[in-house]
Amino acid sequence: MxxxxxxxxxxxxxxxxxxxxxxxxxxxxxxxxxxxxxxxxxxxxxxxxxxxxxxxxxxxxxxxxxxxxxxxxxxxxxxxxxxxxxxxxxxxxxxxxxxxxxxxxxxxxxxxxxxxxxxxxxxxxxxxxxxxxxxxxxxxxxxxxxxxxxxxxxxxxxxxxxxxxxxxxxxxxxxxxxxxxxxxxxVERSLRGQFYKLAYGNYSINDLYSARFEVTSADFDTFDDALLQGFFNFAAANTKAIAEDRENEVKSFEHAAFIDSGDYLAQLQTNINSPGFISLIGQRITPLVASVLFIIAIDVGPDAVAQTEAGNMIMTNSKAAANDSCTAEVAKQAFRQIQLLGLDGWPAACERARDVAKRTGLRSPATVRRDN
Structure with a gap:
């Protein structure tokens, strides 16, 4: 599991x-x-x-x-x-x-x-x-x-x-x-985001969602940035397709990386030091979905397709109640996207995510645990 x-x-x-x-x-x-x-x-x-x-x-x-x-x-x-x-x-x-x-x-x-x-x-x-x-x-x-x-x-x-x-x-x-x-x-509400990101990494409040990715490498160039933004755009396009009941429009990395998904696209805030961070912030659930897809791509890889189809992958949230609706929606989105992409589309997304992680040391605030 x-x-x-x-x-x-x-x-x-x-x-x-x-x-x-x-x-x-x-x-x-x-x-x-x-x-x-x-x-x-x-x-x-x-x-x-x-x-x-x-x-x-x-x-x-x-x-x-x-x-x-x-x-x-x-x-x-x-x-x-x-x-x-x-x-x-x-x-x-x-x-x-x-x-x-x-x-x-x-x-x-x-x-x-x-x-x-x-x-x-x-x-x-x-x-x-x-x-x-x-x-x-x-x-x-x-x-x-x-x-x-x-x-x-x-x-x-x-x-x-x-x-x-x-x-x-x-x-x-x-x-x-x-x-x-x-x-x-x-502290007035307009100033709280900085502290939420530092304290929690991933969080949501009202209609705002945020994910903070850590960057451990001293090097982060324009190619790394292009790969990473492509992955985030890929997550946004497919999150929108599933949210709007258009599962037939879920697309591979190559086709989704440059789609304008409107308000499903997240704002990108970058502080590339050593270490540094990249934050995704949006009014849709995209940042949290992207953080989960990224860690699955790196730590599980193409095998995630078989694992989700077999029901061997579950999602929890150590910082929320067991019946949290936000966590359930993120799980639905991430697992369904992997299933729909299948072995024709998901491995390519894994390859792009692993390229970014290898080059920059980028890590998602979400985690993976394997139970024997």
Missing amino acids: ITIDLNARILSEEHNVFVVRPGKGYRLYREFRENSSLIAELPGLKLEADVPLNEQNLRRRVNRSRAFRAWYRRGQPADDRPSGKLGDYGDGGGNSAAQLEGLVRTYYEKIKRGDLVIVPPRAYMDEVLIGEVRSSGSKYETEKVPRLFGNEELPARNVRWLARLPKTELPFAILDALQKPNAAFI
């Missing part, structure tokens, strides 16, 4: 991306990275488990935390430790208290499980952390930072770091926002 993992994150319309500053002066960057956590500098907050924030006297807890923060800054004098009793604190505190209360609500209410978080470093030569939140905000997780706050528990969210990039490559709008004192803010 051959299993194709689409390896694509299927994002809902409600999915969000946040920038979270790693503490005052970025001083918690190391703990964010090493603990795989977002951590708010709020010692003494001590939220009650399983109690909604609106029922927690949150402003008083924030003011108690402010008192403890100031005490730690003073060096923790033994004769001046703040009171731990919540009743000793009021509901005021002005803008500072309001901003910290907003931070708590962002950590535990606004940031959802599965949202993406961007954590910038202080220095421009250091790396931005990109990760996915793994925990539910209702758990009120905590972390400790002994070098700053002793044994105090600080509000936290568990994160799985997925990618990194130089701070200099952050969009200007985010760099500009970092000049302001906001501890956390949401």
Whole structure:
């Protein structure tokens, strides 16, 4: 049995991306990275488990935390430790208290499980952390930072770091926002694609589909580019034919590579460094289908025709639910195209894909596994 993992994150319309500053002066960057956590500098907050924030006297807890923060800054004098009793604190505190209360609500209410978080470093030569939140905000997780706050528990969210990039490559709008004192803010939708591609490789959200191919070779010339675009055009033309119930119009590589398939053609974004990447982006499912056809062409080859006809090839998606409709549509498209091309058309497409992969080290984000 051959299993194709689409390896694509299927994002809902409600999915969000946040920038979270790693503490005052970025001083918690190391703990964010090493603990795989977002951590708010709020010692003494001590939220009650399983109690909604609106029922927690949150402003008083924030003011108690402010008192403890100031005490730690003073060096923790033994004769001046703040009171731990919540009743000793009021509901005021002005803008500072309001901003910290907003931070708590962002950590535990606004940031959802599965949202993406961007954590910038202080220095421009250091790396931005990109990760996915793994925990539910209702758990009120905590972390400790002994070098700053002793044994105090600080509000936290568990994160799985997925990618990194130089701070200099952050969009200007985010760099500009970092000049302001906001501890956390949401990234506008028009800027999110860069982070989705880095974090997930293959992904879809709303009516947008994207696949990111890695380039490992230092050499990438115009011939490589022509072969690759021909393969992508070939996938687009046949995806359109099947989607429009015109299976008799599925064509071989030589005949489909130069067909204008309208909105089934994907936009190509290229960054050829060593390593570099090539991204396909479109409003049709073509990028995901192309990523699957490419990896099958390389790792399975002409034998894919017999395997699909025998029912020995299946598709899964390690980043989506078992019944995901997008994954099912990609499987239908890719396997049907291979069947219709048959041994008259599919081997030629395999040859072109393998030529590109051999010359450039190009790899699809989809993967192949063979089970004995």
